[in-house]
Each structure stands twice: as structure tokens, then as C-alpha cells.
Amino acid sequence: MTPVTVIPGDGPLVLGQPHVGTMIPPEVSVALNDRGRAVPDTDWWIDRLYAGIAERTGATVVRQTLSRFVIDVNRDPSGVSLYPGQNTTTLCPTTTFDAEPIYRDGCEPDAAEIDRRRRLYFAPFHVALAGAIEAARIRHGYCVLYDCHSIRSVVPNLFPGTLPVFSIGTNGGTSCAPAIRAAAIDAAEASGMSFVADGRFKGGWITRHYGAPERDVHAIQMELAQSAYMQEAPPWTYEAPVAARTEAVLDRIISAILEAASKLEA
Known part of the structure; x- marks a missing residue:
């Protein structure tokens, strides 16, 4: 099972x-319960949403093929x-x-299992990403x-209220x-859509x-509200007309970023 897929490009952008x-x-599957095997916290359809942008910009795409429930490479x-004092999820x-258990009772990964997953599934993704950068x-x-992300627009366990469509992260x-x-x-x-930085x-x-x-390595994360391109409940249907409008904005954001980066090097 290959944990990472790389789609090479020749531009300065890495997605x-x-x-x-x-x-x-x-x-890992045998240790999970039905909720865990359903992988509800996936960044659904992000590969599809950014496919056209990747092609237009010549971006290299580095994609983890394993669920974040196996190990979270972020x-x-x-x-x-990463967020001391706030609710968040862990490496494994x-x-x-929503703070609901994903493992069968007594089957949660111990330190040795976490280390095994770190070596087998975390490391290859970062070798590929570092190489692409x-x-x-x-x-x-x-x-x-x-860094392309998405999440349900309402997750009370993680944040109050409704998430803006675009959450830009640059570590302050x-x-x-x-x-x-x-x-x-x-x-x-x-x-004209909601955003926060x-x-x-x-x-x-x-x-x-x-x-x-x-x-000269500039990193930026985009956490996108899933309501901007898909249905947020199972079966997590992609909504193409809504997604097209959001993709157009993402395209303009990325174009602006790349233009600014090129001027730094001019």
C-alpha cells in the first residue's frame, strides 16, 4: 500500500x-470501529477541486493516500x-x-504502534513533500x-459558530x-465570500x-469550509455548480500568491 502519490509539475507551486x-x-482497519472505517473527517474531494488549478499552474501535487485516521501527516x-489549550486531534x-471514538474498545494504538506508523506512513509523505519543495x-x-485542506463548516468541538469559507494560515x-x-x-x-487570516x-x-x-520557501495553508463545494453529510456529494464558483476564487487567490512570489525574486 503506497502512502503517498506525487504528480510532478514544473512550476514553483507545490500543492x-x-x-x-x-x-x-x-x-489498522481491524482495530477501528464502523465510525473509524467510514473516515468522516476526510478532506473530501480536495483533489478534484484543485485538479484544474494544478494543471494550469504546473504545480507539483503531493497527496497522502492513507486516511488521517491511520496517521495525520499534518x-x-x-x-x-499545535494548538495548546484547544481541542484538536492527535498524530494518530x-x-x-466530534470527539467520538474511532477504535474498538482496547484497540487504540500504543506507543510502539504509533512509532511503526510514523516510520511506515508519515515519513514517506514528508520525504516526497520535501523533495518536491x-x-x-x-x-x-x-x-x-x-497546503490544501477542508473541514465541515460547523464543528462545535473544534471551534464556535460557523467557519468562514476561506481560512488562510501563515502561522501568524x-x-x-x-x-x-x-x-x-x-x-x-x-x-465577497467570508474569510479569515x-x-x-x-x-x-x-x-x-x-x-x-x-x-525562499513560502508556505500557506488554506482551510476551506466544505459547504463551499460539497454536501457536508454522508454521502459527501460533490456539488459541481457551487464548487465551480469556489474554484474560481481559489484560482485567483493562488494566482495572486504566485504573482507576489515572483516579484520577490524579480
Whole structure:
């Protein structure tokens, strides 16, 4: 079972897609309950939503094929929380976003099992992602890592109220150049759709770990409300007309980011 898929491109953009996978290795599947095997917290359809953008920009896509319920490649591998004091999920989640258990009683992963998954399933994704970033940086002199995420617009266990359509995360402005952050915000604001920058979602471990503006690697996370392109309840149907409008805005945001990045290098 291959934990990562890379679709190579020749542009400066790398699209990370760490939570689109739904595959579960057999040895993990037998330990999960029915809720866990249904993988409800998947970033459904993110690969489809960004496919046209990837083609138009020549982006390299790095996609995790395994479910985040196996191991979350957007969490600190040491297990340290990215959001201290707030509800969140862990490196190897044992509950859903709604705090519902996903394992059969007594079958939660222990330290040895977590370490095994870290080696087999976490490491390959990051080897691939780091390689894609470095290849783009060498080719163009810089790289923009855009981390693609989505989540239900209402998850009371994680955040109050309704999530804006676009949540831009730059770890408080440290993971990318100020001009890139500003370009993303300006394009989101111009859309007329709701957005926030560095709110509840400031960027996960991927954004925080790889973002290094001093090395010409600019990382930005987009947490997208799933209501903007799909039905948020099973069977999680893709809604093409709604998605087309959202994709057009995402395209403008990414174009603005890439333009800002190119000017930094001019």
C-alpha cells in the first residue's frame, strides 16, 4: 500500500494534500470501529477541486493516500499539540472531530504502534513533500507551498459558530513573506465570500515546518469550509455548480500568491 502519490509539475507551486486519502491498511482497519472505517473527517474531494488549478499552474501535487485516521501527516511527529489549550486531534487520532471514538474498545494504538506508523506512513509523505519543495526551489529560485485542506463548516468541538469559507494560515505571518500573505488576503476579500487570516487555523505542522521565507520557501495553508463545494453529510456529494464558483476564487487567490512570489525574486 503506497502512502503517498506525487504528480510532478514544473512550476514553483507545490500543492500539499495531506488529508484527502481514505485508504486504511488491513492491520489498522481491524482495530477501528464502523465510525473509524467510514473516515468522516476526510478532506473530501480536495483533489478534484484543485485538479484544474494544478494543471494550469504546473504545480507539483503531493497527496497522502492513507486516511488521517491511520496517521495525520499534518501533526508534529513528536506528538506535541499545535494548538495548546484547544481541542484538536492527535498524530494518530483516536476520536473524530466530534470527539467520538474511532477504535474498538482496547484497540487504540500504543506507543510502539504509533512509532511503526510514523516510520511506515508519515515519513514517506514528508520525504516526497520535501523533495518536491526543494526541486521547485532549485528550478525557480523559490517555492510556494500551498497546503490544501477542508473541514465541515460547523464543528462545535473544534471551534464556535460557523467557519468562514476561506481560512488562510501563515502561522501568524511567519511561514511566508508578508507580500504573499497580503496577496492571499486581498484576493479572498475581493471575492465577497467570508474569510479569515490566522484565525482558528493558523497552519498545521506542514506549514509551520516547511515555511522558511529566508530560504525562499513560502508556505500557506488554506482551510476551506466544505459547504463551499460539497454536501457536508454522508454521502459527501460533490456539488459541481457551487464548487465551480469556489474554484474560481481559489484560482485567483493562488494566482495572486504566485504573482507576489515572483516579484520577490524579480
